[in-house]
Each structure stands twice: as C-alpha cells, then as structure tokens.
Amino acid sequence: xxxLDSTLxxxxxxxxxxxxxxxxxxxxxxxxxAIATYVIVAVTPMKGKLAYALLFFIFGTGFLAALSYSKxxxxxxxxxxAASVMLTGGILVFLPVVSLVITTIVKGSKGLRPQIFTNxxxxxxxxxxxxxxxxxxxxxxxxxxxxxxxxxxxxxxxLTALYLTEIKGKASGLIQFLIQAMSGVPSVVxxxxxxxxxxxxxxxxxxxIIGALPLAIxxxxxVTRTAQEVLLLVPNELREAGLALGATxxxxxxxxxxxxxxxxxxxxxxxxxxxxxGETAPLLFTLGTAxxxxxNIFSGGQNALPYYVWSGxxxxxxxxxxxxxxxxxxxxxxVLLLFVSARLFGSRKVK
Amino acid sequence: MSNVNDENNGEDMSTTSPSKNSLSxxxxxxxxxxxxxxxxxxxxxxxxxxxxxxxxxxxxADVSLDFAAGTVTALIxxxxxxxxxxxxxLNRMHEFIPSAAMAGEVLLDGKDIYESGVDVTxxxxxxxxxxxxxxPFPSMTIGQNVLSGLKLAQIKSPKSNDxxxxxxLTRSGLWSEVKDRLGAHAGGLSGGQQQRLCIARSLAVxxxxxxxxxxxxxxxxxxxxRIEDTIGQLAKTMTIIIVTHNMQxxxxxxxxxxxxxxxxxxxxxxxxxxxxxxxxxxxxERTENYVSGRFG
Numbered sequence: 001x002x003x004l005d006s007t008l009x010x011x012x013x014x015x016x017x018x019x020x021x022x023x024x025x026x027x028x029x030x031x032x033x034a035i036a037t038y039v040i041v042a043v044t045p046m047k048g049k050l051a052y053a054l055l056f057f058i059f060g061t062g063f064l065a066a067l068s069y070s071k072x073x074x075x076x077x078x079x080x081x082a083a084s085v086m087l088t089g090g091i092l093v094f095l096p097v098v099s100l101v102i103t104t105i106v107k108g109s110k111g112l113r114p115q116i117f118t119n120x121x122x123x124x125x126x127x128x129x130x131x132x133x134x135x136x137x138x139x140x141x142x143x144x145x146x147x148x149x150x151x152x153x154x155x156x157x158x159l160t161a162l163y164l165t166e167i168k169g170k171a172s173g174l175i176q177f178l179i180q181a182m183s184g185v186p187s188v189v190x191x192x193x194x195x196x197x198x199x200x201x202x203x204x205x206x207x208x209i210i211g212a213l214p215l216a217i218x219x220x221x222x223v224t225r226t227a228q229e230v231l232l233l234v235p236n237e238l239r240e241a242g243l244a245l246g247a248t249x250x251x252x253x254x255x256x257x258x259x260x261x262x263x264x265x266x267x268x269x270x271x272x273x274x275x276x277x278g279e280t281a282p283l284l285f286t287l288g289t290a291x292x293x294x295x296n297i298f299s300g301g302q303n304a305l306p307y308y309v310w311s312g313x314x315x316x317x318x319x320x321x322x323x324x325x326x327x328x329x330x331x332x333x334x335v336l337l338l339f340v341s342a343r344l345f346g347s348r349k350v351k
Numbered sequence: 352m353s354n355v356n357d358e359n360n361g362e363d364m365s366t367t368s369p370s371k372n373s374l375s376x377x378x379x380x381x382x383x384x385x386x387x388x389x390x391x392x393x394x395x396x397x398x399x400x401x402x403x404x405x406x407x408x409x410x411x412a413d414v415s416l417d418f419a420a421g422t423v424t425a426l427i428x429x430x431x432x433x434x435x436x437x438x439x440x441l442n443r444m445h446e447f448i449p450s451a452a453m454a455g456e457v458l459l460d461g462k463d464i465y466e467s468g469v470d471v472t473x474x475x476x477x478x479x480x481x482x483x484x485x486x487p488f489p490s491m492t493i494g495q496n497v498l499s500g501l502k503l504a505q506i507k508s509p510k511s512n513d514x515x516x517x518x519x520l521t522r523s524g525l526w527s528e529v530k531d532r533l534g535a536h537a538g539g540l541s542g543g544q545q546q547r548l549c550i551a552r553s554l555a556v557x558x559x560x561x562x563x564x565x566x567x568x569x570x571x572x573x574x575x576x577r578i579e580d581t582i583g584q585l586a587k588t589m590t591i592i593i594v595t596h597n598m599q600x601x602x603x604x605x606x607x608x609x610x611x612x613x614x615x616x617x618x619x620x621x622x623x624x625x626x627x628x629x630x631x632x633x634x635x636e637r638t639e640n641y642v643s644g645r646f647g
Contacts, residue, residue: 168449237486241549244444246476246556247503255503259490 029067033059057088101332108329111322116330121303122292126315126323135327137293138308139334141208144297145283145304146273146338148212153219154269158258160220161227166239166253183221190214191282199286206288208297211304214282223272230264231257266346270339277335280306305331394460394477394559395420396441396590401455402617403436403445410436412617414455416609418560423582423591425601425626428611428641433618434594435483437611438562441592442478443471459560476504479558483565485545487537487552494533496548500556508555515555523551524581543574550581561585563593567600579604598642602630610638 037055041047046055061084069077111130119134126133160179164172191214198204198213234257242252258265288301305327312324396418403411411433418424426434439445440453443464456463464474487496497519501508508515516533520526525547529540537548546566553561563582567575575597582591582604595601601608608630609623622635633639640646 235486237482237484238488240444240447240480240482241486241488241552242503243447244442244475244480244482245500245503245552246472246474246506247500248472251503251505255499256488256490260488262490 025067026064029063030060033063057084060084104325104329104332107322107325108327111319111326112329116326120292121308126312126320127317128319130319130322133323135305135308135323135330137290138303138305138327139330140293141287141290141302141304141307142277142331142334144208144302145212145215145287146277148209148297149215149219149276150269150273152212152216153223153272156216157220157223157268157272158227158265160224161231162253162258164224164228165231166249166257179221179224182217183225185218185221186281187214187218187279188281190217191285193217194282195285205299206286206301207299208287208294208302211283211287211302214286215276215279218279218282219272219276222275223268226268226271227261227265230261230268233264234260263346266342270342273338274335277338278306278331280310283307284310305334394590396478396560396592397456397458397461398437398441399456399458401437401440401457402453403433403440404452405436405448406450409617411440412619414611414618414620416620416623418590418592418607420559420590421586421588422606423586423593423604424607424609425605426592426594426609426611427596427598427601428618428621429613429646430596431618432611432613434611435564436618437620438564438592438594441560441562442475442480444475444480446471472504476500476506476556477558478560478562479553479556481546481550481553481561481563481566484569485542485549487540487545487548489536489538491537492534493529493537493540493548496537497551497555500552504556506556508557519551519554520548522554522581522584523547524577524584525551541574543570543577546570546574546578547581550578550585554585558589560590560592563591565594565596568596575600598630602626610635610641612637612641 033056036059037052040055041051061081064084065077065080068080113130115131116134117136117139119132120137121133121135122137124133160175163169164176194210194214194217198210199206204210238256238260239252242256243249247255283304283306287304287307289307290301290303294300294302309324309327309331312320312322312327314320315323398414398416398418401411401414402409414433414437416424426438428434436445440455441457445451445453453465455465457465459474459477463469464478487493488499491499494516497516498512501515510518517526517530520529525544528544529535529548537545540548546569550561550566567578570578579600582593585591586606593601593604605626607623608626610621610629610633611618612621613619622629622633622638624634629638630642633642
C-alpha cells in the first residue's frame with residue numbers, strides 16, 4: 001500500500017504554469033519599454049497618446065523579442081513578434097467597442113431613472129428637465145417594429161433559404177444575386193422606397209406597420225444569407241436518411257433539416273434583429289411620429305428608440321442630448337435582453 | 352456452368368439472359384432451393400443491366416444481379432468499383448445526387464421501380480437503407496428516431512408505438528441498452544449504438560429489402576459483431592444487401608457474394624456466387640486475387 005500512498009501524493013505539475021519568478025524578466029522589460037517610451041516622448045517633438053502607444057508597442061515588442069532571442073534563438077524571437085502584433089490587433093479591434101459601451105453607459109446613465117420606463121413624452125418636451133417625461137412609448141414602438149418586421153421577413157427569408165439550399169431550382173442563381181444586392185441597399189433607400197411606393201401614391205399615412213416594412217426589407221437579406229449558411233451545415237446524411245425512410249422532400253426538410261438547423265436559424269433572426277433595431281433613417285419617412293403610447297399598429301404615428309434618440313439630438317438642448325444618450329443605452333440593453341432570451345429559448349430543448 | 356434456372360420456381364427468371372446472368376441465377380436458385388417450410392419472407396429484388404453515371408463519368412456498367420427473398424448478399428470489391436453506387440440505384444437514392452443518371456431496370460416483386468408513375472417514396476418504404484455513417488436525427492430522442500419513419504412517410508403501423516419501439520429495438524439488438532432512456536437524445540449513444548438505432552429506424556416502416564452501405568466501417572470490432580448478429584437475425588424476415596470492405600464480414604454474414612471491380616473504366620460485376628464458393632474456389636482470377644488479399 002505504500003506504493004499507492006506515494007502515488008496518491010503526486011500532484012499534477014504539467015502543463016507547466018508560468019511561475020512568478022519566470023515573469024520577472026519580461027515584466028521588467030515591459031517596464032523598461034514604458035520608461036523608454038516616456039523618456040523619448042519627453043525629449044523629442046513627438047507627443048500625444050498615439051506616440052505613447054506606438055513607441056510602447058515598438059519598444060515592448062523589441063525588448064521581448066530580444067529576450068526570446070537570447071534564450072531560444074531566432075524562431076522564438078519571430079514567434080514573440082508575431083504574438084505581440086496579434087495581441088495589438090486584438091486590442092485595436094476591441095478598443096472602439098469598449099469605448100462605445102463605456103461612453104454610452106456614462107452619458108446615458110444620467111437620464112436613467114425609474115420614471116422613464118413608465119412615462120412618455122406626451123406632456124413633456126425634450127428640452128424639459130430630465131425629471132419629467134420618459135421613453136416607454138419608444139420602447140413599445142421598437143418592440144412592435146421588431147416583432148412585425150420579424151413576422152414579415154422570417155418566413156420569407158427561411159423559405160428563400162430553403163429554396164436556395166434544398167430545392168436548388170433554376171432561379172437559384174438569380175435569387176442569390178438579388179439577395180446579395182439587397183444586403184447592400186442603404187437603409188434610407190429602403191425607407192424612401194416604401195415612402196414612394198405606399199405613402200405618396202395612396203391615402204395611407206405613416207404607421208407602425210408601414211414603418212416595419214422597410215425594416216423587413218433590410219432584415220430579409222441578412223436572415224436569408226445566415227439561414228442559408230446554417231442549412232448548408234446540416235449534414236447531407238440526414239437528408240438521405242429521411243428520404244431513404246420514404247419521406248417526401250418537404251417532409252424531410254420540415255421534420256429533420258429545419259429542426260437540426262434550429263439554433264442556427266435563431267442566430268439568423270438575432271442577426272437580422274441586430275441589423276434593424278438601431279435603424280433610424282427609414283423610420284423618418286414611414287413611421288409618422290407619436291409622443292405617447294400607440295397600441296394601434298395599423299394607424300396613427302408611432303415612436304421608436306432610434307427615433308427618440310434622433311429627436312433628442314435635433315432638439316439640441318442639454319437635456320435633449322441627455323435623453324438621446326439614455327435612449328441609446330436603453331436600446332443597447334433592450335437588444336441585449338432580446339438576444340439573451342432568444343438564446344435561452346433556443347437552447348432549452350436541444351442539448 | 353450449367354444453367355439451373357429450369358428448376359428455379361421462386362423467381363421470375365424468364366427475362367434473364369442465361370449467358371450473362373448464369374452466376375447470379377445460381378445465387379437465386381440456391382435461395383429458392385432452401386428448405387421447404389422455411390420459406391423466407393421479404394421480397395426478391397432483381398437488377399437488370401444497371402448502368403450509372405455521374406455527369407459524364409460512367410461509374411457502373413451493365414450489372415445484373417438477383418437477390419432472392421430472405422437472403423443476405425454481400426457486395427465486395429476495392430474502393431471506387433461502384434458497389435455503393437449500385438446499391439444506391441436499388442432504392443433510387445442514386446438520383447438524389449445532382450447530375451446522376453442511370454439505365455437499366457430494378458424489379459421489386461417483378462415490377463420496375465424506375466417505371467414512370469411509380470411513387471419513389473413508396474419504393475423507399477419497401478427498400479430501406481442503412482448508411483455508412485450512423486445518422487440518427489439529432490433533434491429527436493431515441494424513441495422518436497425509431498418512429499420517425501412513420502411520421503416522415505405519414506403512415507400508421509398496426510402496432511402501438513410502444514410495441515413497435517420494443518420490437519424494432521429488439522430486432523436491431525439495442526433494446527436492452529436503451530429501454531430505460533428512450534426519451535434521451537440520440538446523440539448521447541456510442542457510434543455502434545447509433546448505427547443499431549439507425550437499423551431499428553429502418554425496420555419500423557417494415558421494409559421488404561434492407562440495403563446496408565458499409566454499415567460497420569465506422570465502428571469498432573465489438574459493435575461490428577453486434578451488427579453482424581443483427582443482420583443474421585433480420586435475414587430471417589427480409590432480403591439484405593450489404594456493401595462491405597471487410598471480406599471476413601462478407602464471409603460471416605452473407606449467403607451470396609458479388610465481386611465488383613473497376614479496371615480504370617466503369618465498375619463491373621465480375622462474379623457472383625454462394626459466399627463459400629467465392630471465397631474458396633472463385634472462377635475468375637481477379638476475384639481470387641482479391642479475396643486472397645493479393646490486391647485491394
């Protein structure tokens with residue numbers, strides 16, 4: 001039993017974690033790089049944050065590469081440089097997002113009070129103090145718009161994607177081309193299209209449902225292309241298995257292919273909603289406007305969070321701008337909540 | 352090679368040209384000569400002059416083979432010789448591939464399944480298929496997988512769902528392993544269990560013929576043995592045609608063996624006969640080289 005006991009005492013030592021002692025040289029070198037950067041910016045005409053960042057990148061990479069070279073040779077130095085470049089690239093991409101979110105939170109939280117979720121702008125103007133008014137009507141409007149646009153575009157998009165991936169009919173090439181062209185349409189053009197096609201030529205006035213139409217137009221190519229991708233990921237063996245069991249193609253698609261692609265299709269909808277949730281331009285032509293809650297989606301103007309943000313911006317006063325920032329923050333949170341709930345809902349059944 | 356067709360009473364041999372199909376006739380007649388009172392169930396399948404193309408590539412040339420009811424026939428041969436293509440023409444899965452084309456006839460109970468006006472879904476109900484890679488439906492539970500054929504083909508079984516589940520899973524040799532977790536997802540099963548689930552799924556629609564396209568090539572030896580047992584059990588009630596790369600497997604499970612080969616051109620059927628003859632004294636030199644392991 002002594003062997004077993006001594007065996008049990010062995011602790012995992014591999015893979016080798018970097019010890020604190022091993023970190024000392026590189027930390028010292030990065031510190032040296034920071035000091036060198038500071039000195040050089042101080043004595044030369046270069047200045048500004050950009051100079052700091054650039055010099056620190058050059059010094060840090062150089063020093064660490066030299067360390068690797070002295071320890072493990074040329075290829076290790078190359079490895080260090082490559083890793084450093086990639087890390088920098090990652091940070092550069094990440095920075096704007098972080099900056100955007102932080103700015104929105106800082107500026108938007110000023111107007112974030114409980115009352116904005118229960119009040120509307122019915123009796124308040126944008127320039128009034130932040131203690132009055134709210135954006136409940138805009139939240140509801142945005143939810144209506146997202147819902148209607150999804151209801152319109154989801155079936156069309158999924159059916160189109162099924163046509164392209166399952167039926168592969170004669171018109172596939174043309175439809176593929178049109179879908180690609182559609183995804184390049186600027187949102188304002190979609191708005192003007194609906195405005196010219198429906199509002200100028202008929203007695204219709206801007207309303208929730210009319211406002212949702214350009215959004216659906218924008219959503220269709222995104223959802224279609226994503227749905228197409230995920231349907232292509234469904235293994236052909238499953239289609240064959242269905243057909244070999246004596247199913248028609250329609251039955252195979254409906255009971256096997258689409259359920260197998262379910263999570264991907266939910267992602268497609270999420271991407272589509274992300275595409276339209278912040279759209280302002282098409283709404284300016286088609287939504288009409290409202291300062292209070294409008295439950296009737298077929299008539300009367302409506303408001304939406306991006307529209308609310310835009311109105312606050314146009315107002316231009318200090319509290320107008322503060323309302324805009326709050327609107328952006330609420331929109332961010334709302335979209336986040338929608339995505340999280342879609343994910344939870346989507347992954348509940350399939351393990 | 353004397354023609355034994357004359358004594359053959361089980362199969363409609365009148366359309367077969369003796370010169371070309373003498374060997375396959377032997378296979379068929381052997382089956383027909385099985386013990387009386389032990390009449391096999393299922394249906395015979397006859398392939399007549401099958402050619403297959405992928406686009407302009409001629410993959411399979413002039414294969415005629417008879418599969419007598421209640422027999423197991425193994426199709427062997429090196430990769431690319433057209434075995435899988437051939438088996439896929441037998442239940443019209445070949446046409447699922449774009450650009451695929453074929454010529455010839457496949458007779459099920461004497462009727463050509465390629466005749467215009469034949470409902471292809473009905474054909475596939477009678478001629479089931481098990482694929483090389485286990486492909487249970489990931490969005491369904493084990494039980495739903497077994498019964499999926501009924502739902503997909505919109506047919507009703509005379510038996511209750513529970514009985515059918517137990518029967519199919521028992522016949523595929525999986526019942527004892529999964530009976531307590533029929534509601535679990537099929538993805539949690541091992542590869543061998545998944546393949547037996549796929550066999551159970553094919554059985555639920557009660558096919559007369561079962562095509563198996565290298566059903567064990569992705570499985571470990573233990574699972575392979577289980578599936579071979581299953582094949583032996585199933586052969587009592589249906590006609591089985593199995594493509595395999597494993598010659599020992601062909602020798603273990605089949606009554607008849609057909610050897611396919613491609614000499615660079617389209618694949619052809621070189622020889623067919625009772626399995627022990629193909630393996631002990633094949634008539635064609637190429638067959639002998641292959642089964643003795645000199646190539647392939």
